[in-house]
Amino acid sequence: MKLVIMGIVNKKPKSIEVTLSSKPEQQQEEEEVEADVGLQLKVNFTEKAVQRxxxxxGKWGPAENTLSFFPFAPGEAFKMEIVCEHQQFRILVDGQPLCGFTHRLSQLASLTSLRVFGDLQLTKVA
Incomplete structure (x- = not known):
């Protein structure tokens, strides 16, 4: 499985968040049940970090922060690819490997909801 997220970063960004979860956010609020999240990416422009x-x-694991580079820039377009491999999610930005995130959930098929929000104009999701 591969997800492609394309967008343009706002001129004065603070953050962008991408979440793959087992239930849509609206259902969670109504049922007061916290969905499992297989991958949460938090792009922090102030710290130039991408937390996974x-x-x-209902419990968050330890966050991962290590990056070789920070590929996002204010006002610039980007293409993020999230590739689900056997043991990990591989994240690429503009064709360059950004990071990996080892699967923590065993039921990957339960991840049916994608949420992208923050300081961006979303142009494509595929």
């Missing part, structure tokens, strides 16, 4: 994490059984 997962939530299982």
């Amino acid at each position: 994490n997962a939530r299982m059984g």
Whole structure:
């Protein structure tokens, strides 16, 4: 499975968040149940960091922050690819490998909801 997210970063960005979860956010609020999150990416422009994490059984695991470079720039377009491999999610930005995130959930097929929000104009999701 591969997800492609394309967008343009706002001129004065603070953050962008991408979440792959087992239920849509609206359902969570109504049922007061926290969905499992297989991958949460938090792009922080102030710290020039991309934090990765997962939530299982209502509990967040340890966050991962290591990056070789920060590919996002204010006012610039980007193409993010999230590739689901056997043992990890591989994240690429503009064709360059950004990071990996080892699967923490065993039921990857339960991840049916994608949420992208923050300081961007979303142009394509495929």
